[in-house]
Amino acid sequence: MADVKIIGIPKSRAIRNIWTAEELGLPYDQVKVTWTDGGTKKPEFLAINPMGAVPALQDGKTNLFESLAINLYLAKKYGAGKLYPASVEDEGRTWQWTLWVATEVEKHSGAYGMHTWGYAPEKRDAKVAADALAALDKPLKVLDQHLAKQPYLLGKDFSIADLNVAGVLFTPYVNKFDFSPWPNVKAWVDRCFARKAAQKTIEIRAAS
Numbered sequence: 290m291a292d293v294k295i296i297g298i299p300k301s302r303a304i305r306n307i308w309t310a311e312e313l314g315l316p317y318d319q320v321k322v323t324w325t326d327g328g329t330k331k332p333e334f335l336a337i338n339p340m341g342a343v344p345a346l347q348d349g350k351t352n353l354f355e356s357l358a359i360n361l362y363l364a365k366k367y368g369a370g371k372l373y374p375a376s377v378e379d380e381g382r383t384w385q386w387t388l389w390v391a392t393e394v395e396k397h398s399g400a401y402g403m404h405t406w407g408y409a410p411e412k413r414d415a416k417v418a419a420d421a422l423a424a425l426d427k428p429l430k431v432l433d434q435h436l437a438k439q440p441y442l443l444g445k446d447f448s449i450a451d452l453n454v455a456g457v458l459f460t461p462y463v464n465k466f467d468f469s470p471w472p473n474v475k476a477w478v479d480r481c482f483a484r485k486a487a488q489k490t491i492e493i494r495a496a497s
C-alpha cells in the first residue's frame with residue numbers, strides 16, 4: 290500500500306491528480322470512490338471531503354480536497370524545483386494560472402462538455418453549449434497570446450502550471466474538442482498530452 294491515495298474514479302477530476310502522480314513517478318493507490326453509488330456521501334468519505342465530491346487525497350495523515358490544490362501540494366512536496374517551480378515568482382505565476390483556469394475557464398469548458406458529450410443526448414441543450422463556447426473565447430485567446438511567446442506557461446519547461454490548466458482541459462482534449470481557433474493553445478495541449486505520463490493517464494482513464 291502506498292502512502293498516497295488518490296480517491297475518485299479516473300473518469301472524474303481525480304484524473305488530474307493521477308496525471309500529477311504519473312509525472313512525479315510517485316507510488317499511489319487509486320481508491321475508486323464515485324457519486325453514482327452514493328460513495329461520496331458516505332461518512333468515511335465526508336470525513337475526508339465534507340463537500341462530498343471527488344477527488345480527495347490522503348497522504349499519510351494529511352487529507353486534502355480540491356483537485357488543483359491537491360496537484361499544487363503533490364508537486365511542491367514531491368517535485369520541488371522540477372514539476373513545481375523553484376522561484377517565488379514562478380510560484381506566483383503557477384497560482385495565477387491555476388486560479389485563472391478554475392475561475393475563468395472551468396465553468397465554461399464544463400458546461401460545453403456536459404451539453405456536448407457529457408449528458409445523455411436528450412438532456413443536452415445546444416444553446417447552453419453554444420454560449421459556453423462563446424464564453425471560452427476570451428480566456429482561450431488570453432492563453433493563446435501568452436503561448437505565442439513561449440512553449441509552456443512558465444517558459445521553456447513543462448510545470449504544474451501547465452498540468453493544472455491542461456488538466457482542466459483533459460475531458461475536452463480526449464473528446465476531441467477543436468482547439469484550432471487558438472493555434473498556440475492547440476500546439477501546447479498537443480505538447481502536454483504527448484508526454485509519456487499524460488499518455489499513460491489517458492490510458493488509465495480509457496481503461497476505467
Ligand SMILES: N[C@@H](CCC(=O)N[C@@H](CS)C(=O)NCC(=O)O)C(=O)O
Pocket residue numbers: 300301302303324329341342343344354355356357
Ligand atoms: N472543485 C472541485 C470539484 C469536484 C467535483 O465537482 N467533482 C465531481 C466529479 S468530477 C463530483 O464528485 N460530483 C458529484 C457530486 O458533486 O455529487 C475539484 O476540482 O475537486
